[in-house]
Amino acid sequence: xxxxxxxPIPPRFLPQPPPPGTQRGRPRTPLEKGAEAGKSAVDWxxxxxxxxxxxxxxxxxxxxxxxxxxxxxxxxxMIAFLNQAVTGVFLAMYYRxxxxxxxxxxxxxxxxxxxxxxxVRGMHKWGSSVMVILVFLxxxxxxxFGAYKYPRELNWVIGVVLLxxxxxxxxxxxxxxxxxxxYWATIVGxxxxxxxxxxxxxxSDFLRGGxxxxxxxxxxxxxxHMLLVPGAIAAMIGAHLYLVAKLGTTAPPWLRAxxxxxxxxxxx
Amino acid sequence: MNQREKEEYLREYSILKxxxxxxxxxxxxxxxxxxxxxxxxxxALSIVLxxxxxxxxxxxxxxxxxxxxxxxxxxxxxxxxIKPPNFVGLATIGVPxxxxxxxxxxxxxxxxxxRHPLRRPxxxxxxxxxxxxxxxxxxxxxxxxxxxxxxxxxPAAVLAQGKPAVSxxxxxxxxxxxxxxxxxxxxxxxxxxxPGPELTKIGDRIPPQAIARTLVNPTExxxxxxGSGGLxxxxxxxxxxxxxxLK
Numbered sequence: 001x002x003x004x005x006x007x008p009i010p011p012r013f014l015p016q017p018p019p020p021g022t023q024r025g026r027p028r029t030p031l032e033k034g035a036e037a038g039k040s041a042v043d044w045x046x047x048x049x050x051x052x053x054x055x056x057x058x059x060x061x062x063x064x065x066x067x068x069x070x071x072x073x074x075x076x077x078m079i080a081f082l083n084q085a086v087t088g089v090f091l092a093m094y095y096r097x098x099x100x101x102x103x104x105x106x107x108x109x110x111x112x113x114x115x116x117x118x119x120v121r122g123m124h125k126w127g128s129s130v131m132v133i134l135v136f137l138x139x140x141x142x143x144x145f146g147a148y149k150y151p152r153e154l155n156w157v158i159g160v161v162l163l164x165x166x167x168x169x170x171x172x173x174x175x176x177x178x179x180x181x182x183y184w185a186t187i188v189g190x191x192x193x194x195x196x197x198x199x200x201x202x203x204s205d206f207l208r209g210g211x212x213x214x215x216x217x218x219x220x221x222x223x224x225h226m227l228l229v230p231g232a233i234a235a236m237i238g239a240h241l242y243l244v245a246k247l248g249t250t251a252p253p254w255l256r257a258x259x260x261x262x263x264x265x266x267x268x
Numbered sequence: 269m270n271q272r273e274k275e276e277y278l279r280e281y282s283i284l285k286x287x288x289x290x291x292x293x294x295x296x297x298x299x300x301x302x303x304x305x306x307x308x309x310x311x312a313l314s315i316v317l318x319x320x321x322x323x324x325x326x327x328x329x330x331x332x333x334x335x336x337x338x339x340x341x342x343x344x345x346x347x348x349x350i351k352p353p354n355f356v357g358l359a360t361i362g363v364p365x366x367x368x369x370x371x372x373x374x375x376x377x378x379x380x381x382x383r384h385p386l387r388r389p390x391x392x393x394x395x396x397x398x399x400x401x402x403x404x405x406x407x408x409x410x411x412x413x414x415x416x417x418x419x420x421x422x423p424a425a426v427l428a429q430g431k432p433a434v435s436x437x438x439x440x441x442x443x444x445x446x447x448x449x450x451x452x453x454x455x456x457x458x459x460x461x462x463p464g465p466e467l468t469k470i471g472d473r474i475p476p477q478a479i480a481r482t483l484v485n486p487t488e489x490x491x492x493x494x495g496s497g498g499l500x501x502x503x504x505x506x507x508x509x510x511x512x513x514l515k
Contacts, residue, residue, distance in 0.1 A: 072302035129338070
């Protein structure tokens with residue numbers, strides 16, 4: 001198995017020698033002192049964690065020539081997820097998962113009374129649509145460019161898991177405002193699950209927290225939406241990114257490698 | 269891909285990679301620009317479209333039409349497209365499950381070394397077909413009318429009973445249509461097949477008294493239409509008459 005060479009540090013990030021004409025013993029300017037302090041802090045952390053190798057490996061790895069804007073769809077999806085995480089944290093500060101009266105009122109309070117509440121809720125609501133669209137676009141790019149092929153099969157599988165988790169997020173989040181629309185759509189959605197073969201009825205019972213829709217259902221959806229799935233998504237994104245850095249970004253499929261000029265035999 | 273093709277790919281890729289630019293700052297700058305665009309779009313959507321909150325959830329209402337989030341429309345539409353009752357399980361869980369399995373296993377059955385979309389015509393055409401099918405189903409779902417209409421004509425047996433029976437039939441029909449029954453029940457070509465049973469020939473299967481009993485004490489999740497909180501007596505008996513005339 002051929003191994004890719006170790007990642008070099010680009011010249012601009014290498015320590016520079018002092019410009020000619022400067023003396024060694026002169027007093028340092030405040031700027032230089034600040035830079036020294038920063039360096040020693042980074043060194044202190046690196047001495048105890050050895051992180052610098054990993055950071056260098058992730059940041060200064062090379063990306064093939066010819067990668068275009070289609071290659072930004074994956075990171076755009078992650079940005080959309082981060083948007084959901086941040087806005088979700090702020091919504092959770094006000095939301096009460098109480099079906100008996102509280103859930104709907106707390107969402108109404110967020111929408112009408114909280115400073116910028118409707119704006120943040122709108123960002124969360126529309127961010128989910130944007131994230132789903134970006135997931136599908138990213139998957140389309142991977143599919144049409146053949147980027148799921150050797151050696152990136154496992155990363156494709158992780159991506160499909162992320163797609164399913166994203167859809168689970170949309171499904172569980174839809175109930176939380178607890179208005180008519182979300183309530184009835186969720187009842188039908190859970191019933192549709194129940195018609196499935198083998199596991200269908202068990203999955204429905206698990207989602208409802210019993211044979212019937214009850215107060216437990218809302219807190220169950222809330223917990224899945226807030227804790228279970230976001231944790232799983234974050235972990236899966238980590239694995240996905242590790243594999244991207246490890247295996248490298250794919251080159252566009254129409255690109256052919258030209259050997260280094262000094263290696264080409266002169267044609268006579 | 270056999271071993272030779274794998275090694276060929278890795279060699280080719282390592283040359284392309286070594287001729288590329290470092291991820292930081294070049295790719296990071298592009299990703300950052302795209303990220304800013306995404307956040308700007310989300311902010312614009314939030315400001316322009318806002319976040320509406322409908323009326324509070326009420327398990328007792330009967331006129332509400334369930335609608336999922338728009339990106340689930342294609343799954344929801346599969347229910348309507350695949351109508352025969354025996355195949356409902358296939359539409360709801362069978363097709364999505366199969367699609368998921370095919371998606372998971374894609375790199376394991378598509379092992380050809382070719383990566384260019386034009387040199388993989390089967391994969392490319394399948395991908396385009398799937399995208400078009402999903403777009404079409406989403407379009408259908410977005411334009412599906414609320415199931416509040418019913419165009420079943422009065423059967424000959426009702427017409428033979430004279431005017432009062434016919435008008436009761438049509439009153440029952442309009443009450444059924446407006447009460448949201450068709451959100452879950454199929455009546456002829458109206459309404460959705462599932463989660464409730466088909467009612468096209470319900471009059472054949474159970475007598476009027478049983479229909480009335482079911483309307484008052486239904487199986488969950490169907491709401492009750494009888495009793496003090498239900499339909500007025502006249503409408504209720506019209507519904508029972510309408511349903512038992514469906515033969």
